[in-house]
Each structure stands twice: as C-alpha cells, then as structure tokens.
Amino acid sequence: MPRKHKPKADGRLLADYLRATTRVAAVLHKHGVQVCSGCVITLLSTPEKAASYHAVPDPAAFARDLRRAAAKKRR
16 A cells, blocks of 8 residues: 655744745645634644645645645735
C-alpha cells in the first residue's frame, strides 16, 4: 500500500489563506472543510489541523490546493 505524502506545514492559518483570495473558499468546499462564521477553531488552525478536524481524505492535496489558490493573484 503506497504511503500518502504528508504536507509540509508553512505556518499559515486557514484565515491567512482566506485573506489572500476568495478562491480558497472553493478549495475548502472541494475538500469538505465547512467553515461558518462561528467556526473560529477551524479558521485559526493550520491546514494540517483543519484537515484532521474535518476528516479530509487527502490532506496533502488539500494543502497543495490551498497554497495554489492563495498564490494566484486577484483578478
């Protein structure tokens, strides 16, 4: 059975990614991470912790998608 790649933490919180671009909301939805206005724990978590809290099936893909979405410039 192949081992899944563990994403490298970069120290940013989900709130940091959301501030970068609205595209991040689509990534959260794609990976099943639900964030409501009262969900401070998720917003103030690293992607790795949020993936764990929300049982994201592929944490590496989640972290990768977040970083890609946040890196794109706003149009």
